[in-house]
Amino acid sequence: MVRAEVAGQKIAKAEAWLRDVEELLAATPETLLEDARRADLAAFYLFLAIQEAIDLAAHWIADAGWPPADDEGSTFDVLADRGGITPELASGMRAIVRVRNRIAHGYASVDHQRIRAEAPAGIATLRELFAAVAAASRA
Template identity: 40%
Template sequence: MKAVVLKKAERLRERLSLIAPLATVTPEVFMAERPRRDLCAFYLILAVEECRDLAEHLIAENAWGAPESAGEEFELLAQKGVIDTALARRMRQAVGLRNLLVHEYAEVDWGRVHSAANDLSRLSEFLAAVLRFSGLQP
């Protein structure tokens, strides 16, 4: 279990490190530079997917059932004490943004993407909580 968590944690950290420099521009520049914003969106999608993979791994490893949606995965982790309910809610929002980017249900709000890329705290907090729960971080 720990080897899987460590590998996924390493990939998530890498994704986060790739997002940060892409978002350091003003919202106007971000929205005007399509290659920058598309690459940033791609890395955000990958980062959220990595968080989902970590959630699914913990749920399966501990035989906590089979949530029906990504949002339920994070709610279950909150119920089991891995993360708090506020972080579960914030992770559901991250999944919502990921879904919007992947499926384009509506026109993408690039300002929202820019804001998410400039505040990666929910993803970092999720990773820290998973590592603590797994005994890999104090």
Template identity: 30%
Template sequence: MTDDEQLLAERSAAVVRHLDRVAAHLPADPDALTPMSSATDTVVLHLWQAVQVVIDLAVATCVRRGLGNPETYAAAFRILRDAGTIDAELADRLARAAGFRNLLVHAYAALDLRRVHAIATQGPADLRAFLVALQG
């Protein structure tokens, strides 16, 4: 296994661990995700970490493949789309995930927890799809 493959395997495992924590603590009812609760803190923290690792992988892949140094996190996914690494729909959703990551980091107190619940329910599939695309 090359160093790049080893790094991808390690980072992919980290994403999966974070997503497993999100799934384990995400209540079935969106209204049960309440401000300042342990479940909310756990979901937000691990969702943020999973998205951040995917962003880091996207930026590193752009640089490693000689595709350029993305000016923004969202741009990394668009560059990978243009290079044929991921499809356009996935790139758009991941670019929105990068924006959501910024909201998590910079405006935690103002989060719409129903939106967080929807993203925590639907978003992990996109993060996993990205990991699969990088392995291809």
């Protein structure tokens, strides 16, 4: 279980970034293509929100005394294996970690249209994780 104060702070920060991502990506595809700063900022804020999710999951694992995961994506498998989240949510989080990796390791060549297309499902998955973390922190 993640300590409530840690969970609350991290979730609030991540939610603020997700709202910014949604606002920035609400632009038309043409605007996104023409405004590199907007597109880069949306990708960066999404990256930051995903990082908070990974960090929350790592805190949850550490606070519960479970063995650490091998990598960011498998962090969510540990939570699913221990009953903290569903296997479906773990799978969705592994997918959003792949988006994070594309942003982190190929920033100059990030496909902003692909991020725009994948963002709604990814944001919903992140919010599902945040709800699970919040519930666990109150337990």
